[in-house]
Amino acid sequence: MFFVINRHAQGGQGYKIFTKKILPRIRREIPNFAFQVTSSKEEAITIARRLIKQKVKTIIACGGDGTANALVPPLCYAETSLGILPLGSANDFALASLGMSVNPTKALRALLDGEVMVIDVGVVKNFSFLNVFGIGIDASTTHLAHKHPVFRRMPLKELRYGFPLIQELQNPSFLKVRIVADSRLVFEGNVFFLSIYNGKREGAYFCLNSKGSIDDGLLNGIVIENVNFQQRLRYLIKIMKEDFKNLPAVHWFEGEEIKITIFNGNEQIINAQVDGEPIVFESEGNSTTLTVKNMHRALHVIIPKA
Numbered sequence: 001m002f003f004v005i006n007r008h009a010q011g012g013q014g015y016k017i018f019t020k021k022i023l024p025r026i027r028r029e030i031p032n033f034a035f036q037v038t039s040s041k042e043e044a045i046t047i048a049r050r051l052i053k054q055k056v057k058t059i060i061a062c063g064g065d066g067t068a069n070a071l072v073p074p075l076c077y078a079e080t081s082l083g084i085l086p087l088g089s090a091n092d093f094a095l096a097s098l099g100m101s102v103n104p105t106k107a108l109r110a111l112l113d114g115e116v117m118v119i120d121v122g123v124v125k126n127f128s129f130l131n132v133f134g135i136g137i138d139a140s141t142t143h144l145a146h147k148h149p150v151f152r153r154m155p156l157k158e159l160r161y162g163f164p165l166i167q168e169l170q171n172p173s174f175l176k177v178r179i180v181a182d183s184r185l186v187f188e189g190n191v192f193f194l195s196i197y198n199g200k201r202e203g204a205y206f207c208l209n210s211k212g213s214i215d216d217g218l219l220n221g222i223v224i225e226n227v228n229f230q231q232r233l234r235y236l237i238k239i240m241k242e243d244f245k246n247l248p249a250v251h252w253f254e255g256e257e258i259k260i261t262i263f264n265g266n267e268q269i270i271n272a273q274v275d276g277e278p279i280v281f282e283s284e285g286n287s288t289t290l291t292v293k294n295m296h297r298a299l300h301v302i303i304p305k306a
Contacts, residue, residue: 002056003035003085004044004071006063010157014087017104018062022085025108035062041277044070052078058302060111064088065131069275072128076121076298083111083302089157090204090276093131097199097214098303110304119214121298122198124290125281129274130214130299131199133292135262136175137192137232138202141165142273157204165203169233174226176263181221181255192232193224196258196292202276205240217296218254225249258292 003026007015015037026033038044044061048071051059059075060083061068068084075082085107086094094100094107101107122129134142144164146152152160177194179187195202197209197220212220224235227249238244262270263286270281270288281288 001030001033001058001060002051003033003060003062004047004067005035005037006044006061006067006088007037007039009063009067009088011089014063017087018085021104022062022108025105029112038070041066041070045074048074048080052080056080058083060085062087064091065093065275066277068093068130069128069277072121072130072299075300076128076295079300081116081300081302083114085111089160090202092201092204093199093275096201096207097131098301100304111302113305114302115305116300117215117303118297119299119301120198120217120219121295122196122219122292123295124196124272124274124292127274127279128295129198131275132195132197132202133272133274134193134195134202135260135270135272136194137165137168137171138195139271139273139278140168140171141203142276143271143278144168146278161203165236169236170229172229177223178261178263179221179223179253180259180261181253182257184255186221186253186255187223187251190226191223192226193222194260196221198294207242208239208244210242215297217256217294219256219258219292219294221253221255221258223251225251256294256296259289260292261287261289263287 005018036047058081061071062085084094086100122133124133141164145161174190174192176190197212198214200209200212201207208222209220264283268283272279
């Protein structure tokens, strides 16, 4: 069993929790283990590739959704299993989709006693995601939270993401899109929110895909049409209360392959996010088409025993 620890998870708090609470337990309970601290996604990928060649049976991602996401590409269709010790800010995938405990020591016990499940992985261009791919307000909020000189240094996730979210709710910008799921036109119009889910929730508090499955071969999409600030705020509150199913501007769709055409005009790049990590796509002209696919049963993960 090999532990990969993100030094920067939860603003460095995840690393402290690992060294003070988790490492002593591992030394007591696991005879053969190793660990390595990483500072970048590229470093994590390199480690995973090396461990797969060495036929290591289990790699534990110690961090949040971004830490797990970094290990996914080399682990897809490999024999090595991925476990997630939730030490990040939101831990959306580990908590909501895998059923891991928010308590680190209980989560460690669940990993040691757990069982292996084979799950789906989403992919868009050369980016993979366990939990969610998004453009629109969740992407712009993610970019601000990670890159803004003030927001990114805030110690609490409620502040680090909350302030950018309020700022973006007031931003009148929107996306004009056309969405085709499995060759069927499912939506066309202006939106301020668009997410494609493999997992169940994002942003720690927004459980928009609570009935979604991580092994059914389908991705679930949600769009919210562009509305004014007051309506955006009202929708946000209802989403947090999981009372948004019948809101008229919310649209649902699902599919194995979802094509999103973005009519981006003169914009040179398109901001997006995968599993809470900011990414960008280069514009293809006045419109850009992104193909989001489900890779069915692509990844072995450890889940708590029923």
